[in-house]
Amino acid sequence: MNAEKDKLVIAVPRGSLFEGSLKLLADLGIATDIVREQDRRLYFPEIGVLTVRPTDVPTYIEAGAADLGITGKDVLAEHSEHHVCELADLGFGPCKMVVALKADHDYLAQALEDFGVVRIATKYPRLAAAHFHRSGRQAEIIEVKGSVELAPLAGLADAIVDLVATGTTLRENGLVEREHLFDSSARLIANPVSYRLKAKAIDGMLQQVHKWLEKKVNES
Amino acid sequence: MSSAQLHTARSGLRDVLPSEFREVHAISETLRGVFANHSYQELRTPALEEPDIVERGPAGGLAYRVVDEHGHALALRADMTVPIARLVTARYGEVEEPLRFSYIAPVYKAIHPQKAQAREVLQAGIELIGVEAPRGIVEVLTVLDEAFSALGCHKHRIGFNDAGFVANMLGTLDIDRKRKARVAAALATTDFVSLKDDLYGIEGGRMVVDLLCTRVSANQLDSLKTSLPENLLTAFQHNSLGDIVEALPQTVQERIMIDFSLTRNLGYYSGPVFEIYAPNIGTALGGGGHYDDLLGYFGHSMPAVGFALDVDLLHKIVKSGDTK
Numbered sequence: 432m433n434a435e436k437d438k439l440v441i442a443v444p445r446g447s448l449f450e451g452s453l454k455l456l457a458d459l460g461i462a463t464d465i466v467r468e469q470d471r472r473l474y475f476p477e478i479g480v481l482t483v484r485p486t487d488v489p490t491y492i493e494a495g496a497a498d499l500g501i502t503g504k505d506v507l508a509e510h511s512e513h514h515v516c517e518l519a520d521l522g523f524g525p526c527k528m529v530v531a532l533k534a535d536h537d538y539l540a541q542a543l544e545d546f547g548v549v550r551i552a553t554k555y556p557r558l559a560a561a562h563f564h565r566s567g568r569q570a571e572i573i574e575v576k577g578s579v580e581l582a583p584l585a586g587l588a589d590a591i592v593d594l595v596a597t598g599t600t601l602r603e604n605g606l607v608e609r610e611h612l613f614d615s616s617a618r619l620i621a622n623p624v625s626y627r628l629k630a631k632a633i634d635g636m637l638q639q640v641h642k643w644l645e646k647k648v649n650e651s
Numbered sequence: 652m653s654s655a656q657l658h659t660a661r662s663g664l665r666d667v668l669p670s671e672f673r674e675v676h677a678i679s680e681t682l683r684g685v686f687a688n689h690s691y692q693e694l695r696t697p698a699l700e701e702p703d704i705v706e707r708g709p710a711g712g713l714a715y716r717v718v719d720e721h722g723h724a725l726a727l728r729a730d731m732t733v734p735i736a737r738l739v740t741a742r743y744g745e746v747e748e749p750l751r752f753s754y755i756a757p758v759y760k761a762i763h764p765q766k767a768q769a770r771e772v773l774q775a776g777i778e779l780i781g782v783e784a785p786r787g788i789v790e791v792l793t794v795l796d797e798a799f800s801a802l803g804c805h806k807h808r809i810g811f812n813d814a815g816f817v818a819n820m821l822g823t824l825d826i827d828r829k830r831k832a833r834v835a836a837a838l839a840t841t842d843f844v845s846l847k848d849d850l851y852g853i854e855g856g857r858m859v860v861d862l863l864c865t866r867v868s869a870n871q872l873d874s875l876k877t878s879l880p881e882n883l884l885t886a887f888q889h890n891s892l893g894d895i896v897e898a899l900p901q902t903v904q905e906r907i908m909i910d911f912s913l914t915r916n917l918g919y920y921s922g923p924v925f926e927i928y929a930p931n932i933g934t935a936l937g938g939g940g941h942y943d944d945l946l947g948y949f950g951h952s953m954p955a956v957g958f959a960l961d962v963d964l965l966h967k968i969v970k971s972g973d974t975k
Binding site: 490493494495496511512514515516517518519520618622623624625626627628630634 | 763766767808810840841842843844845866908910926928929930931932933934935
């Protein structure tokens with residue numbers, strides 16, 4: 432948290448939400464050009480911005496290392512142990528959390544029939560476990576760090592739980608979506624202490640964000 | 652050379668070495684002095700309690716458990732409010748004169764791994780039993796204010812709400828049980844996006860959500876009231892928030908920030924609740940409120956109010972010098 436009263440520090444996610452986040456901040460009047468120009472630099476105190484991996488955003492926010500942050504709903508849902516305030520749905524980075532498997536056969540039903548348990552590869556072990564638990568199917572969750580689509584092809588798992596934006600990667604690997612968990616998009620979050628101590632600055636920014644969102648809706 | 656293995660404390664636990672001990676001790680002594688000045692008598696309870704007693708507190712089912720020599724389970728206390736509620740009902744029965752207790756003691760919390768959280772937290776606090784709101788909470792907040800002044804800390808703010816008002820507000824809406832549960836979960840996790848998704852479409856819902864997202868200082872409360880529609884104004888007048896704020900001394904009033912979403916999810920707070928914040932510290936320094944129903948659970952329903960402060964966080968602030 433910044434010592435200066437009501438000056439906000441914002442954690443911006445690198446990765447797929449990076450462009451959308453910088454565009455939003457630029458539209459709100461924050462000079463984000465230097466973030467684009469100095470690609471390897473992580474900390475920009477002169478404009479109150481730090482850049483981190485999307486999954487690390489809640490960690491920085493919860494600890495108060497930044498007041499506000501942008502990250503995906505998928506990250507917040509998987510890491511719900513982080514105590515943060517979820518302030519706004521920013522709309523960009525739309526995607527959905529799905530169960531996907533090879534298109535040629537219902538491997539989930541087959542595995543349940545043959546072994547009474549399904550093997551699920553995912554980067555979201557808690558969400559995947561909760562989803563299968565809710566539907567009364569026993570699942571062994573296999574955590575992988577990336578290229579989840581490979582798991583059913585190589586025989587590591589019967590299906591995957593993953594975030595899908597356009598579905599191109601699924602298609603190119605011969606996978607199809609079979610179950611839909613929830614829709615995700617970028618969220619604006621806040622540290623709970625900043626949310627109260629810097630209420631004025633945060634509310635001011637939120638107002639700008641809502642105007643920005645309305646303008647987006649009108650444009651489309 | 653010996654190749655003996657070196658041992659440090661487990662993650663979340665730490666040794667307090669003499670220099671830190673001296674500083675923390677000085678802070679503890681200052682707090683003791685303030686509590687004693689207001690007739691709060693210090694006491695001590697066992698670190699180990701019956702598991703079902705500890706489960707009434709903030710740990711819920713996540714308390715640390717140990718097994719005694721006969722194989723019986725005991726649990727480490729997760730706060731001091733629950734043990735004090737237990738002992739008050741067991742030893743003082745029907746309280747005629749108000750009871751005032753203080754404590755400085757370690758409590759034990761479950762942690763999430765790799766988040767630099769403390770398993771053992773030194774808490775300092777007071778409990779006032781037998782005085783109703785607003786008088787009780789006004790006294791407690793006054794002692795809190797003096798404690799901070801005595802430590803030379805002048806930058807803190809107090810987030811304040813009446814948990815009863817949240818229930819009253821939601822009571823003005825026509826929502827089914829399922830939605831109510833979702834709304835409660837959203838409030839508990841301060842997920843205002845889900846709250847909007849669930850309530851904006853409902854008649855009067857937008858007004859309630861906007862109010863839940865509102866944080867105002869004490870002197871803005873009157874103008875806020877005039878902007879409320881009739882049903883929410885009635886709901887507001889059915890709780891003690893306004894009366895308490897009005898009854899607070901000016902110095903405390905100036906520190907108050909009313910946040911209508913604040914509920915403190917500890918399970919036992921029933922009415923007015925508060926949390927203490929300081930700049931550059933990402934978590935609340937402590938908090939408190941009324942917990943009348945907790946004493947009822949132990950056998951004698953009585954008005955009760957108190958607060959607990961994290962002494963290590965106070966130490967951090969004092970040491971940082973960011974206090975004026």
